Each structure stands twice: as C-alpha cells, then as structure tokens.
Amino acid sequence: MRWTNSYIPTLREDPAEAELISHKLLMRGGYIRKVTAGVYNYLPLMQRVLLKITRIVREEMDKAGALEITMPVLHPAELWQASGRWDVVGKEQMRFKDRHGRDLCLGGTHEEVITDLVKGELKSYRQFPKNLYQIQVKFRDEIRPRFGLIRGREFIMKDAYSFDVDEDGLDKSYNKMVDAYFKVFDRCGFNVRKVEGDTGAMGGTGAHEFMVIVDTQGGEGVIYYCDKCDYAATDERAEFYESSNDTKIEPLKEKELVHTPNAKTIAEVTAFLNTPSKKLIKTLLYLVDGEPVAALIRGDRMINEIKLKNYLKANELELADADTIMRLTGAEVGFTGPCGLKNIRLVVDTEIYGMRNFITGANKTNYHFINVNHPRDFTFEDIIDIKMAEEGERCPRCKQGILKSDRGIEVGNTFKLGTKYSQAIGAKFIDKDGKEKPIVMGSYGIGITRTAQAAVERFHDKNGIIWPKPIAPYGIHIIYTNSSDKNQVETAFDIYNELKEKGIEVLIDDRDERAGVKFKDADLIGIPLRIVVGERGLKDKTAEIKIRKSGENIKIPLAEIVPNALKIYEEIC
RNA sequence: CGGGGUGUGGCGCAGUCUGGUAGCGCGCAUGCUUUGGGAGCAUGAUGUCGGAGGUUCAAAUCCUCUCACCCCGACCA
Incomplete structure (x- = not known):
C-alpha cells in the first residue's frame, strides 16, 4: 500500500481528550477518531489490526469446535424480561421504543437471544455439546466511557456460548475455551493472566477474567495473585487466608461506654483511644434494595461491596446517608455499632468471629464501646467474607505464599452460567433417561477492540506504538x-x-x-x-x-x- | 447521578478577570530554495468564538438557560 493512497492522518500533538498513552498513540497514529463519547471510527490502519485479531480469534474458536453465527444487535425487551435481566442490567442497556411503542434494546451480550434460539432446536442429549459464537458490535451505555477503546459504549466483541447436558460437560467446554483463550492471546503476541472473577449480573457458578498486565494507568482492573502458587483473582473477588487473630486468647473484659468526642473516623478513634485499628470494628450502614443492612468489618479493612451485594443477592446497594443513619441508630455518622441495633440485619465479616474485646460505635453521638464481645453483647447470623484483599496477606489457597497485586486490562472473560438462562427461558432437552432437563450453559467473551488498545498500552515507547508482529497493520x-x-x-x-x-x-x-x-x-x-x-x-x-x-x-x-x-x-x- | 473542568479555523492553544471591529503555533494551498530525525522564505485560504435568550451604543468577554466533551467517584453482563 502506498501511503498517499491510504488514509493515515497522523497528528503531531497529543489530542486534548486523551489521557492514556495507548489512546493518545492510536489517535496520533491515525488509527482512530472519536465520533462521540465512547464511540469511535476505526481508520484503515486500525481496521487491519482488528481484522488480524479477529482472524486469530476465529481460527482458534473454530479449532475448539465452536460454530460461527450472527445474531441481531436489536433485541426485544421480552427476552430480557424473561431472564429477569431487564431490571438487573437496567441503565447499562441502550434502550428505546419503536414506532409502535414497543421496548427494544441494543445487545450488550447475547445470553437471552441465544438461549431463545436453541430452545427450539437442541432437544435431545444426542445433540450436545454445542458451542456457538459470533464476532459483532456490542452496545453498553456506560456511565462514564473513557480511555478510548478500553471502555466504550460501542465496541467489537467475540461472544461464545456453550451448551451441555451436565456440569461435567460444562467443565469440559469451559476448559476448551480457556485453552483457546490462551492460544488467542499468545498468538496476538502477549501473555495474559487468568484470574478468578466476579460473576456480576451474569449470574452462574464461576468466572474467570483474562488480564493483560500493564505497568501504566491503563490497567483499570486490580488483581491479586500468590507469589508461590497459581492463585489469582480480581480485587472484586480476591480473598486471603485469615491466620492472625492473636486476640483470641484474651479473657473477656467488661463492656464499657467511653466518651470519644468528635472521634468519628477510624483514624480519629484509634488516635483518641491510643489503640491499633485492628481492635476496632467498623459498622457500615447500607440500604440494600431499600432495606437497611449493617456490615461489620475490622477497622483496618476495606469493605468489598461486590461481595456484600452478591451475598445479599441485591440489585441496589448504597451507603445510607446521614439522615437515615440518625433515624436508624440515633447517632451521627461515625458512631454506629452493632450493640442495640434493632431490626437491622447484621452481616459480619469472617475475620471478626475470633476477635475479643474490640471497640465499636455506641449508637450515641460522641461515644464508643470498648471491650465489646459476641455473642455476649450482640449476635448475628450472617457471617461471610466481605472485605477487600490486601497485598502482603497470605494466599487463601496454598496458605504459604504472599499476595501481590498488579494492574491489568481485562481482554477476555469466561462464565459458567449453569442453568440460569435455560431455566428462565425454558431451554430444555430430553436426557438419556427420558427426563426433561435444563441445558447447562457457559458464556465466553473477548473484547476485540479492547485487545487492540491493550496491545498498544503494553507495547510502546516514547516514539510510538510497537505492534506485535501478528497484529501489526x-x-x-x-x-x-x-x-x-x-x-x-x-x-x-x-x-x-x-x-x-x-x-x-x-x-x-x-x-x-x-x-x-x-x-x-x-x-x-x-x-x-x-x-x-x-x-x-x-x-x-x-x-x-x-x-x-x-x-x-x-x-x-x-x-x-x-x-x-x-x-x-x-x-x- | 454527585464533585471539578473545558468548549475560539482541521489539530494544539492565547484572548474572558477589566466589554471596544478575533490572534498565535502546527497543519492546508501556491511558488522558490532545501532534502537522513517533525526545513526556510514569500504569498494565500479557512471562524455564525458550542447553542439560545438577555444586558449594553457595543459581547468570545457580563447575566440566565441549554447542549456537548474531559477528569474524579458510584457502575461495568
């Protein structure tokens, strides 16, 4: 190709709108141009890169036995209402009405459509397993599109869906896809790290994310991994081994109300009482689908709202505002505690179970309790891990290694969906024994456009992009x-x-x-x-x-x- | 949605506080010179100053409303 016959509008200066190095380089190199927030033109050089990635993905999918199809971008609301996701996905979805006033949306993913497709066709156990995929534009009405192609409102994605008769079959299909993913990214020229992920609005029984590790701000996701074994998980999902509850053996002391004027934050309370933050328990009041829930974690921990939300099977979860806290506890923000809270569900972090003689808010402005103990001073039923992992903690799997963290860009994901969609939409088959059963499903995505930008974020120098050969234009x-x-x-x-x-x-x-x-x-x-x-x-x-x-x-x-x-x-x- | 910010030729920006006939660099066009790390000189074209309304003799500049975009946060199938 002659440069003068192509269309390669390079820029001398960084565009004002771009923050990330990869975004700047793609703009300056004449690869992409923005149309509106989160929506881009792909110029000739970019088109070639995308076609190369697409070809690699297609070849590996085909090798893994998946069958390429094309589903519509336009979906009727009814399908999403059937799965229950019309309400769960909510504002992320691009929605509108047609001339007859019917609700439609642009697809951000295709579990509903494909489940509806196969429900009429896959009727006998003899027809399984099957895996269908497509490479297509997707729409998600992101709250805040940013970083160029990393988080767009319109983007290209490969999505595959597996269908099996049971969990064993799903595991096999799932592993096939995982193997294919490693091959895809290897062929694209970079290593990915497979990490345990949250299932989010997808639902189901397990998920992994494939991350390109980058040492720049381009790494939107944070992952934790073990330095000894192969444990790795996203920050939403990561856990650690709780070995240290050195207060366990302390004899119980008498609970005492202490005056802690203006000490609201953990830092203020620990400074005032001259005690480590480990001795405190934070009580966070949430409104969960409108109902109040108190979440208890150790003072030095960060709460993981994803874990809390998943445990409570909640759609909406938000911290209560000051007025609500006053109404429910009778105290200002900063003095909430579990003792004496009425009609509020307590969700307690596992780490708290072994703690003795700790400090909590007293539900009285400017007062805390010291030497609080359970079950003497309060009781609870919900005990579950609801905290963020931290670097330096012990690995939850091998219990030997230490957790480290990295930043990465998620370029692929895999979900074990189980029967969530097949049950909701009624996709059933007749098994060997003549019984009707729901199809066991998995879903698998690769962000094509995102992979292209991740490559740039990963491979560049001060002068520009350094494409891996297999995906260079x-x-x-x-x-x-x-x-x-x-x-x-x-x-x-x-x-x-x-x-x-x-x-x-x-x-x-x-x-x-x-x-x-x-x-x-x-x-x-x-x-x-x-x-x-x-x-x-x-x-x-x-x-x-x-x-x-x-x-x-x-x-x-x-x-x-x-x-x-x-x-x-x-x-x- | 909350907080912060920006809209001025294709791109990057100044001018706005303190109202007085719209500027710089790059790019673009033409000519001459130059030719191994973003050339020089000359000439030239390109703007309803995001939009609407208002104040004023006069508005890019002040006021009101509105739209778009960017950053931080919540969200992320």
Missing part, C-alpha cells in the same frame, strides 16, 4: 528519504514490489515529505520492520533495515535486501 514499512531523487524512489519501489510478490504486507511512504517527518511517523504507527532507502546507503549500494522493537539498524547490500528483510521479519516477533 503491515509487516514492513519502506521509506525513501528524498522523494526528488529518482534513484531512491525507483530502488524503494523495486523492493516494495518484490516484497509484495513474496506475500508480505508492505506500506511504502511515498509522500513528498522530508526524511524526519517520515521517520517520526514510522515510529509512531509502529510497524515491526522498516527499510530505509537513502542517499547514504545508495552511494555504496546498500539500504538499511531497522527493527522497531529493538531499534537495531542493519546495513545490507541492495542485492540482498529482500531475502534479508524476509529473514529478519520471520525471526522477529
């Missing part, structure tokens, strides 16, 4: 330094034509620009291999090969330039 980029030198132009085009004949995807910068401009743009758009034809080299009948990734510059006789370029291109990745 072109393989080799040819530059001649002086367009008024006919010899240079002819030599460059000879190389160009020869490489094209060898089946290489070549971009030649045939613009009437000075060398500096071409070099800068070449660095920016990030094609793996560059061939430079210039006056310097032509004097002694050579040209240069530059490897984008290493910066290595190799002088090669013109007669051998093509075979050498092919060889080096083959070797780099």
Whole structure:
C-alpha cells in the first residue's frame, strides 16, 4: 500500500481528550477518531489490526469446535424480561421504543437471544455439546466511557456460548475455551493472566477474567495473585487466608461506654483511644434494595461491596446517608455499632468471629464501646467474607505464599452460567433417561477492540506504538528519504514490489515529505520492520533495515535486501 | 447521578478577570530554495468564538438557560 493512497492522518500533538498513552498513540497514529463519547471510527490502519485479531480469534474458536453465527444487535425487551435481566442490567442497556411503542434494546451480550434460539432446536442429549459464537458490535451505555477503546459504549466483541447436558460437560467446554483463550492471546503476541472473577449480573457458578498486565494507568482492573502458587483473582473477588487473630486468647473484659468526642473516623478513634485499628470494628450502614443492612468489618479493612451485594443477592446497594443513619441508630455518622441495633440485619465479616474485646460505635453521638464481645453483647447470623484483599496477606489457597497485586486490562472473560438462562427461558432437552432437563450453559467473551488498545498500552515507547508482529497493520514499512531523487524512489519501489510478490504486507511512504517527518511517523504507527532507502546507503549500494522493537539498524547490500528483510521479519516477533 | 473542568479555523492553544471591529503555533494551498530525525522564505485560504435568550451604543468577554466533551467517584453482563 502506498501511503498517499491510504488514509493515515497522523497528528503531531497529543489530542486534548486523551489521557492514556495507548489512546493518545492510536489517535496520533491515525488509527482512530472519536465520533462521540465512547464511540469511535476505526481508520484503515486500525481496521487491519482488528481484522488480524479477529482472524486469530476465529481460527482458534473454530479449532475448539465452536460454530460461527450472527445474531441481531436489536433485541426485544421480552427476552430480557424473561431472564429477569431487564431490571438487573437496567441503565447499562441502550434502550428505546419503536414506532409502535414497543421496548427494544441494543445487545450488550447475547445470553437471552441465544438461549431463545436453541430452545427450539437442541432437544435431545444426542445433540450436545454445542458451542456457538459470533464476532459483532456490542452496545453498553456506560456511565462514564473513557480511555478510548478500553471502555466504550460501542465496541467489537467475540461472544461464545456453550451448551451441555451436565456440569461435567460444562467443565469440559469451559476448559476448551480457556485453552483457546490462551492460544488467542499468545498468538496476538502477549501473555495474559487468568484470574478468578466476579460473576456480576451474569449470574452462574464461576468466572474467570483474562488480564493483560500493564505497568501504566491503563490497567483499570486490580488483581491479586500468590507469589508461590497459581492463585489469582480480581480485587472484586480476591480473598486471603485469615491466620492472625492473636486476640483470641484474651479473657473477656467488661463492656464499657467511653466518651470519644468528635472521634468519628477510624483514624480519629484509634488516635483518641491510643489503640491499633485492628481492635476496632467498623459498622457500615447500607440500604440494600431499600432495606437497611449493617456490615461489620475490622477497622483496618476495606469493605468489598461486590461481595456484600452478591451475598445479599441485591440489585441496589448504597451507603445510607446521614439522615437515615440518625433515624436508624440515633447517632451521627461515625458512631454506629452493632450493640442495640434493632431490626437491622447484621452481616459480619469472617475475620471478626475470633476477635475479643474490640471497640465499636455506641449508637450515641460522641461515644464508643470498648471491650465489646459476641455473642455476649450482640449476635448475628450472617457471617461471610466481605472485605477487600490486601497485598502482603497470605494466599487463601496454598496458605504459604504472599499476595501481590498488579494492574491489568481485562481482554477476555469466561462464565459458567449453569442453568440460569435455560431455566428462565425454558431451554430444555430430553436426557438419556427420558427426563426433561435444563441445558447447562457457559458464556465466553473477548473484547476485540479492547485487545487492540491493550496491545498498544503494553507495547510502546516514547516514539510510538510497537505492534506485535501478528497484529501489526503491515509487516514492513519502506521509506525513501528524498522523494526528488529518482534513484531512491525507483530502488524503494523495486523492493516494495518484490516484497509484495513474496506475500508480505508492505506500506511504502511515498509522500513528498522530508526524511524526519517520515521517520517520526514510522515510529509512531509502529510497524515491526522498516527499510530505509537513502542517499547514504545508495552511494555504496546498500539500504538499511531497522527493527522497531529493538531499534537495531542493519546495513545490507541492495542485492540482498529482500531475502534479508524476509529473514529478519520471520525471526522477529 | 454527585464533585471539578473545558468548549475560539482541521489539530494544539492565547484572548474572558477589566466589554471596544478575533490572534498565535502546527497543519492546508501556491511558488522558490532545501532534502537522513517533525526545513526556510514569500504569498494565500479557512471562524455564525458550542447553542439560545438577555444586558449594553457595543459581547468570545457580563447575566440566565441549554447542549456537548474531559477528569474524579458510584457502575461495568
């Protein structure tokens, strides 16, 4: 491809709207242009990258036995009402009415549609297992779109759905997809870390996320992993081994009301009472689908609202406001405690079980209790892990390793759905024994556009993008330094034509620009291999090969330039 | 939705406080020179200053409303 025949509008300056390096580089390199918040044009270079990722995904899905189909973007509300997600997903969904006033939405995922599809067709256990997938644009009305393609309102996704007769079958299908995912991302040129994820609004019995680890702000997700075993989980999901309850053996002391004027926060209370925050219990008052719930965790811990929400099977969960707290506890914010709370469900973190003689709010402004103990001073039924994991804690699986954390971009996810959707929508089959059973499902996503940007976030330097070879828009980029030198132009085009004949995807910068401009743009758009034809080299009948990734510059006789370029291109990745 | 911020040629920005006939850099067009890391000179084109209403002799600038976008948070199938 000649540069002048393509459409590659590079920018000299960073666009004001972009925050993330990958977003800036994709804008500056002429890969994407914004249409409106979270919605982008994909320009020719980007289109090529997306097609390459898509091809890799398609090949690996097909190899794994999945069948490609296309489902509609437009969904009727009825299907979503049937699964119960019309209310759960709520505002995330792009919704509107048609001319008849019927509710419709744009699909953000296709569990409902595909379950409805197979319910008429997969009727016998003999037809299983099946796996159907599509690669298609998706819509999600994100509260706050940001970071370019990382969190868009419209994006391209591969979504696959497996259908099995039982949990064993699901496990097999699931593992097949997990294997395929590792192959996909490996072929795209980067490592991913598979971590345990939250099932969220998907529901179901288990989930994993595939994260590209990045050392920049581009890592939206935080993960925790063990430094000894293979435990890894998202921050929403991560747990740790609770080994240290060194207060266990303390004899019980008498509960006492103490005056703690203006000590509202954990920091203020611990400073005032001169005690470690581990001795405190935080009581957080939530409104859960309108009902008050008090969540208790140790003073030095952070609450994990996802865990709490999942445990309570809640749709909406929000911290109570000051007025509500006053009404329910009789005290200002900062003095809530479990003792004497009436008609409020207590959800207690597991770590609290072994604690003795701790400090809580007294439900009286400016007072706390010390030496509180359960079940003497209060009782509860709900005891569950509702705290955030922290670096430095022990691994919950091997109990030996220490938890570390990283930031990453989620490029894929897998869910064991079980029978949630098949039951709701009535997708049943007849088993060997003649009994009707719900289909056991899994769902599997890969963000195509997000993967492209994650690659840029992962592979770049101060001069621009450094594409992994398998997803680069072109393989080799040819530059001649002086367009008024006919010899240079002819030599460059000879190389160009020869490489094209060898089946290489070549971009030649045939613009009437000075060398500096071409070099800068070449660095920016990030094609793996560059061939430079210039006056310097032509004097002694050579040209240069530059490897984008290493910066290595190799002088090669013109007669051998093509075979050498092919060889080096083959070797780099 | 809450908090903060920005809208001025294609892009990046100044001008707004203190009202007085819209500017800079890049890019674009033409010509000449130049030609290995974002060239120089000359000439030129491109703006309803996000939109609506108001105040005023006069509004990019002040007031009211509104829209869009960006950042932080909640959300994220």
